[in-house]
Every structure is written in structure tokens, then in C-alpha cells.
Amino acid sequence: MPLQPTPQNPAPRHVPAPRRTGTGDRRPWLALAVLVLPVLLVSVDTTVLSFALPAISTALAPSGTQLLWIVDAYPLALAGLLILMGSLGDRFGRRRLLLVGATGFGVVSLLAAFATSAEQLVAARAALGVFGATLMPSTLSLLRSTFPDRERRRTAFAVWAGAFAGGAALGPVVGGWLLEHFWWGSVFLMNVPVMVLLLVLAPVFVRESKDPAPGPVDLLSAALAVVAMTGAVYGIKAVAKDGVAVEALLPLLAGAAVGVWFVRRQQSLRDPMLDVALFRVPVFRAAVLANLLSILGMTGMLFATSQYLQLVLDLRPVTAGLLLLPGAVVSISAGLLAARLARRYPLATLIPLGLLLGTAGYAVAATLGPGGADAGRHAVQLALAFVVLSAGAGLAETLTNDAILATAPAERAGAASAISETAYEVGAVLGTTVLGSLLTGVYRAGVEVPAAASAEQATAARETLGGAVEVSGALAGTDATALLESARAAFAHGVDATALAGVVLTLTAAVFVRRQLRRGESTGAAPEAGRTAPVAGTRG
The missing domain is CATH 1.20.5 (Single alpha-helices involved in coiled-coils or other helix-helix interfaces)
Incomplete structure (x- = not known):
């Protein structure tokens, strides 16, 4: 017989179960699907541009330095402004900033598509970087607020990181098809429908979030x-x-x-734009460095391989894109696998492993030749190198993003996201700047221009491999053949030198990052699964 309620034995109160952000609540996952759109777009944009460089070299005749600036203007502007935009998102609303960036990105993409000179394209790329800086920190910080549970957030980060690799997979194939059927500017027009879709869906599925006590704009x-x-x-x-x-x-x-x-x-400053106190935490410092270097390796390799496949091995853009497709798929898989591996193995093991995979990828790519009879073998070798390098980048990128945000207070999610994205974009800049400049320097030192070429032709041939291919078409007989063979051999030597530099860089980084992460584990500063580590010296 059930007990009757009495003052000493009151009837139990019905307490509603708390709302869970899990598999039963689909809104966070729909928000994730919307938030990966700009991430996918940025990755597609970067990869497509790398494959469009030969066509741009022919159409706009940029110098070697201008060609590097066409690549770097976007990530440079983006990297310089990410911290500011992260702070503005904390203050005015991260979703609002995302929508502003989407509008500007779509408009400037139209301007880039119809640029008529190298200078115009550099300016358009810089403007894309400005609006891109409003997109990227917003996506990460909105994920932080959308997925408060650490395990689900780690899965969301894996999908977020996989979107970069997905863009790398989509970019070469779709971009290659566009380049074979339309002019080079068509690769920028892809941005417009994606941005329109984002503007329609984000207000419906993504909740606004902001810092309740934001600092001043600096x-x-x-x-x-x-x-x-x-x-x-x-x-x-x-x-x-x-x-x-x-x-x-x-x-x-x-x-x-x-x-x-x-x-x-x-x-x-009492309320700085960049909370440098975060860098006192070994795991945060190591995660930022690993993030930067994993992307440096990826972009440096893409800058070299896209030109090598098309201009040295003389492959069609679509064929070159398909060769790199397995690497992009592996990168997505590695990012998703990272979320599972992190439940069993420490960051001090997994993140250095990602960097060591990058080392192995560069080592495989360090013995390429100028093509010829071995063109098929070199193409397979380069595809294998990209698979290994991409696996390392996918593994490291997922875990470093998670570690960076896990060590930051929730109210500073925008600033921490901006630091993570800044590391990503600085890595992209340095990938083409440092490794791309090394490649260009070796190429210039090795190419031999026939005496029959005019002074203007000689300058163009020494600036870029695309310029040499264009000049060889204007020469006759043995002079054309000699220039083309010399340019291709010089570029192949440049790729070898770049790969060796990548081996040294990533190997050194793996050792340093492991030491820093082990130090974080020994002091208790490393984040564990299911919890967010406190950060000494930060506001919260």
C-alpha cells in the first residue's frame, strides 16, 4: 500500500529532465552542417586557386613575386585580422559577424572572378581575406557554444576539420572541371551560391552567442x-x-x-585583444604550434604539387585533382578517427604522431624527377606522399583545435578560436611564403634560358614555371625543347629541396611539441577527455 503524503513525508515533486544536447536533439547537428559551409568554402577556394595558378600565369602574366602574392594576399589579410574579428564577434555577436562576412565574401568573389590584371586579383584576394576573417573564428566559437559537452564537441571539431579536407577533395576535381570548360575566373564564382545558402540557413539553425562582458575594440x-x-x-x-x-x-x-x-x-592591457597569458600553458602553446606547422606542410605541398602535376608531368587539371583526391579522403578519415583515438591515447602521443606523418609524407616526395619516362611513377609517388601528409594534417588539426579551445575560458571562446584560426592561416601563409619561396629560388637558379629568347621572354621564363611553358610555345625547335626540359628539371629540383626542408621542419616540431605536451601532462595543465582545463593567468 503506497504511503500517503504527510508533512513529514511530502509527495515527491516532479522535476523535468534537463534538456540534452545529444543525438535526440538534432538542432546542434543541423547548426554544425550550416557552420561547415564557410569552412568548406575556404578550403575549396585555397585548393582551387593552387590548381588555377597555371591558367592565371598564362592569362594575367604575373611575375613570380606577384604569383606568390596572389596566393598569399588572402591568408595574410585573414591571419592579420582574425584576432580582431574574433573580438568583434565576442562583442557584437558571432552569428551576426558570420552573416556580414558571408555577404562581403560573396560580393568580392564576383570581383575576383572578373579581374583583368595581377594587381586587381591580388587586391581582390586581400579583400576576400578581410571578409574571410569574419567567417572563420565565428564558426569555431559558435561550435563551442552549440556543443557544451566535450565529447560531442570533439566530434563536431572532427567534422569541422574534415570540412577543410573535404574542400581539398572537392576543389581539385570541381575546379579542374571548371578550368577545362571555362576561364580561370569561374573558380571564384563557386563561392557565391555557397554564401547565399549560408545567409539563408544560418539565421534559422544557428543560435546567436556573444561574450556577456566583452573588452574594448583595440x-x-x-x-x-x-x-x-x-x-x-x-x-x-x-x-x-x-x-x-x-x-x-x-x-x-x-x-x-x-x-x-x-x-x-x-x-x-587589462583586456587585451590577444590573451598572451594563454601561451604560458604548455599544452596551449604546443597545440598552436602543431596547428600552424601541420597546415604549413599541407599548403606548401599543394603549392608545389599542383604546378608539378600540370606543368612538369603535363597532366590535365581534372587528372591532377583526382590524384590528390585519396589524400583529401584520408585527411577526413583521420580527423574523424582522431576523436576516437583521443579517448584512449594522450595528446602527447597523437599530435606528435600527426607531425611525424607529415615528416614521412615529405620524405616520400623528396626524390621526384622531371617526368619523362618515369612520369607515371612520379605521379603515384606524389599522390602517396600527399596521402601520408594529409593523414597527419587531419589528425593534428582536429586535436589541436580541441586542445586550444579546451584550455580557454568559455567567455573567451571567440578570442581562442581566433588564435586557432590565426595559427591555421599563418601556417598557410608560411607554407607558400617559406616553402614556396624556397621552391622559386631553386627554380630560378636552375633554369637555363636559350640565347634565342628575348630579354622579356627570359625574364618571364625565370619568374615561374608557367612563364617558361608559355615562352617555350613562342620559341622554335630545339630552343623550345631545351627551355621546357630545363625548366621542368629545375622545378623538380625545387620540389625536392622543399620536401627536404619540410622533413627537417616537421621532425623538429614533433620533438618540441611532444616535450611541451608531456610537460603539460606532468603539471596537470593538459585537458583530458570530458573536462576543460583551467588556465592560470586568464580572465574567466
Whole structure:
């Protein structure tokens, strides 16, 4: 017989079960599907541009330095402004900033598609970087608020990171088809329908979030970040073109000095744009570095391989894209697998493993030749190298993003996301700047131009491999053959030198990152599955 309610034995109160953000609630996963659209787009844009470089070289006749700036203007502007845009998203609303960026990105994509000179394309790419900076930190920080549960958030990050690889898979194939049927500007028109779709779906499925107590907008710090990045990148390109000279060293020194000023300013402010105290945490510091270097390896390889496959091995754009497709699929799989592996193995094992896979990928690519009778073998070798490198990038990218956000207070999600994205974009800049400049320098030193070529033709042939291919078409007989063979051999040697540099870089980084992560584990600062680690010295 059930007990009757009495003052000493009151009837139990019905307490509704808390709402769960799990498999039963589909809204977060629909929001994730919407938020990966801009991520996918940015990845497609980067990959498509790499495959469009030969067509752009022919149509706009850029110099070697201009060709690098066409690639780098976008990630440079994006990297310099990500921290500012992350702070603006914290203040004014991350979804609102996402919609502003989508509108601007779509409009500027139209301008880029119809550029008529290298200068116009560089300017359009820089403008795309400005609006891209509003998209990327918003996606990560919105994921943080959409998935408060650590395990589900890690899965969401794996999908987010996989979207980059998915874009890398989609870009070469779709872009290659566009390049074979339309002019090079069509690769930018792909952005427009994606941005329209984002503008329609984001207000429906993505909830707004912002910092309840945001700091002030610091325009001076934003300007210092852009100047520091620009000086460093310009100086590296100048060294690759002119060697170690005063004109090249001055921008490097100026960029370094402004960078020091930027850091000191952040340390002195009560509410800094970049919370440098986060870098005191070993796991945060190591995760940012691993994030940067994994993307550096990926973009440096793409810059080299897209031209090697099309201009050295003389493959069609679609064929070249299909050769890199397995690597992109492996990168997606590695990112999704990372979420499962992280439940069993520590970050100090998994993240260095991703960097070591990058080392192995570069080692496989370090013995390429100029094609000829071995063209098929070199194509397979390069595809295998990209598979291994992509597996490492997919593994490292997922786990580093998770570690970076896990060490930051929830109210600073936008700033932490901006740091993560800044690392990504700085890696993209350095991939084409450092490794691309090394490749260009080796190519220029090795190419031999026939005496029959005019001074203007000789300059174009020495600037880029695309220029040499174009000049060879204007020469006759043995001169054309000699120039083409020399240019292809010089470019292949440049790819070998770039790959060896990648081996040294990623191997050194793997050792350093492992030490830092082990140090974080020993001090209890490393985040574990299911919890967010407190960060000493941060506001919260």
C-alpha cells in the first residue's frame, strides 16, 4: 500500500529532465552542417586557386613575386585580422559577424572572378581575406557554444576539420572541371551560391552567442598585427628573390620589431585583444604550434604539387585533382578517427604522431624527377606522399583545435578560436611564403634560358614555371625543347629541396611539441577527455 503524503513525508515533486544536447536533439547537428559551409568554402577556394595558378600565369602574366602574392594576399589579410574579428564577434555577436562576412565574401568573389590584371586579383584576394576573417573564428566559437559537452564537441571539431579536407577533395576535381570548360575566373564564382545558402540557413539553425562582458575594440593592436605579418612575409619573399640584402632584411626586422610591440602591448592591457597569458600553458602553446606547422606542410605541398602535376608531368587539371583526391579522403578519415583515438591515447602521443606523418609524407616526395619516362611513377609517388601528409594534417588539426579551445575560458571562446584560426592561416601563409619561396629560388637558379629568347621572354621564363611553358610555345625547335626540359628539371629540383626542408621542419616540431605536451601532462595543465582545463593567468 503506497504511503500517503504527510508533512513529514511530502509527495515527491516532479522535476523535468534537463534538456540534452545529444543525438535526440538534432538542432546542434543541423547548426554544425550550416557552420561547415564557410569552412568548406575556404578550403575549396585555397585548393582551387593552387590548381588555377597555371591558367592565371598564362592569362594575367604575373611575375613570380606577384604569383606568390596572389596566393598569399588572402591568408595574410585573414591571419592579420582574425584576432580582431574574433573580438568583434565576442562583442557584437558571432552569428551576426558570420552573416556580414558571408555577404562581403560573396560580393568580392564576383570581383575576383572578373579581374583583368595581377594587381586587381591580388587586391581582390586581400579583400576576400578581410571578409574571410569574419567567417572563420565565428564558426569555431559558435561550435563551442552549440556543443557544451566535450565529447560531442570533439566530434563536431572532427567534422569541422574534415570540412577543410573535404574542400581539398572537392576543389581539385570541381575546379579542374571548371578550368577545362571555362576561364580561370569561374573558380571564384563557386563561392557565391555557397554564401547565399549560408545567409539563408544560418539565421534559422544557428543560435546567436556573444561574450556577456566583452573588452574594448583595440584598433591599434589590429594594425600592429597586420603590419608585423606583412613585414615578415614581404621580407621572406624579397630574400627568395634578391638574396640576403638590406632591402630584404629591413622588412623582416621591421616586422619583428612591430611584432614585439604587439606582444608587449597585449601584456600591458587589462583586456587585451590577444590573451598572451594563454601561451604560458604548455599544452596551449604546443597545440598552436602543431596547428600552424601541420597546415604549413599541407599548403606548401599543394603549392608545389599542383604546378608539378600540370606543368612538369603535363597532366590535365581534372587528372591532377583526382590524384590528390585519396589524400583529401584520408585527411577526413583521420580527423574523424582522431576523436576516437583521443579517448584512449594522450595528446602527447597523437599530435606528435600527426607531425611525424607529415615528416614521412615529405620524405616520400623528396626524390621526384622531371617526368619523362618515369612520369607515371612520379605521379603515384606524389599522390602517396600527399596521402601520408594529409593523414597527419587531419589528425593534428582536429586535436589541436580541441586542445586550444579546451584550455580557454568559455567567455573567451571567440578570442581562442581566433588564435586557432590565426595559427591555421599563418601556417598557410608560411607554407607558400617559406616553402614556396624556397621552391622559386631553386627554380630560378636552375633554369637555363636559350640565347634565342628575348630579354622579356627570359625574364618571364625565370619568374615561374608557367612563364617558361608559355615562352617555350613562342620559341622554335630545339630552343623550345631545351627551355621546357630545363625548366621542368629545375622545378623538380625545387620540389625536392622543399620536401627536404619540410622533413627537417616537421621532425623538429614533433620533438618540441611532444616535450611541451608531456610537460603539460606532468603539471596537470593538459585537458583530458570530458573536462576543460583551467588556465592560470586568464580572465574567466
